[in-house]
Amino acid sequence: MEFVERYNGSGLLIEVEKILYEFKGVQHIQIFQTKSFGKMLVLDGKIQLTEKDESFYHEMLVHPAMLMHENPEKVLVIGGGDGGAVREVLKHDPKEVVMVEIDENVVKACKEYIGIDRGALEDPRVKVLFEDGLEFVKSCKDKFDVIIVDGTDPNPISQALISSEFYRDCAKICDYFVTQSQSPFAQPDYFKSIYKNARFKNKAVYLGFVPTYPHGLWSYLIASDRREIVLDLNVIKERFENRKIETVYYTPEVHISAFALPRWIVNLIS
Template identity: 35%
Template sequence: MGYNEQERAFIEWYPRGYGVGFKVRERLFETQTKYQRLEIYETEGFGKLLVLDGTVQLVEVGEESYHEVLVHPVMLAHPNPRRVLVIGGGDGGTLREVLKHGTVEKATMVEIDDGVVEASYIYLDVAKDLLDRLLKGEEPRAELIIGDGVKYLRESDERFDVIIVDSTDPVGPAKLLFSEEFYRSAYEKLNEKGLYITQAGSVYLFTNELLDAYRAMKRVFDRVYYFSFPVIGYASPWSFLVGVKGDIDFRKVDTRRAEKLGLYYYDPERHETLFQMPKYVRDLLERA
């Protein structure tokens, strides 16, 4: 796993010998932060690549295929999302999409690793202007907190309409973010009507992790939905899980509010296509 100098390529290897790779022009930056190994590469055709502990987080060209789908389905399904919490997402892409919604009065991003924020601000053209305002405390509708999202959610007195978890894969250090205990904290911090969303890994290669997270969420939320989307740079299709508190129907979104968002990948007019899932995976989920 990782950068191959001879081949000038970065390859992320998944279980069973499956890999996702990019041809690389040069390695721009590498460091060991307090929490993880961080690398940034210039690719041949997809702009800059952000890697954490050997796993692809995003490439600049196509990053919206992840950020749009993580944010807008829940934001458009909620009748009036005014207060939003983002856990993780230090590159700023998720918060950037959240703030496209005029209903948002306050958005809070809690990122544990300030090294990710700093490197994203310096090297990535994802949300540079937004990160600049956040770091200066000049973004009127959002704030950045450097800290543990699990601890923040457990201890905060805030209540939210939407909680978005933009974390690394549901294995290793991020596993706590996919635990029943964490889901209960999130449920308690949602308002009477609220939505929670998390990415849940590769449909084909992290199926067991998806099933585990789905089972845990079903024990907590009033309803749980699953869907998938092809994300550039990931072992797609990539899965997402949505937890509902209250009487929100996640299968319906407000397409009128979507008209001014300028979306490129997620199509609210075809929202129902998100719910396509390979039959055997759907069968496993329905039996979970």
């Protein structure tokens, strides 16, 4: 059996051994056992993660912003129902993590059939809320050191999470904000929309490699209305070592180099 994700006249084919779980609710959730990539989560036909390379994505989403902050004690994760982002956040030993996920079924299915959170969602420092991220941020009175948006490809459920309104509300309540920003190669329109709508005083794009995402090249946007986007290797290395963080993909050197953009991407956002 084969699973194919298609995008713009191309696609990725993955050999599947069996379907472990399927449910249609807020989203169409599928969990597969694949031949080469371990378990795989698919939402509305789009690959969200495979066991083999999910750390490539989650580490690059989480650690740059967390390490730019000198003491990230309170963190908000929007989306991230598989628990991978929260797992990485906890490596920084924060005092409180709030995860806001719109689809409770994603959390339940991932806990039962995949388990990449490795118990993170049961940690007493973690509060999981099942509600709309846009509405949560709009009415939120709390302040966070870091906000991390781990959303799906823009669709009727997640489209609001790339709106200028959402970014404006996030900017009011955090020191650093980071979101995945799609593939600039396979999804340039989405990428440009995210960059344009994120009207923070300071913002920067950085890149990572995730083999099972469209064409492998993935992007992230870090931003702040309160802080500079400072890239100091010595500072990042010191914080990384002091926090005793273990990773598969991320290193402080990868962190710094990820912000060096190819000319064609600079041109997309100029």
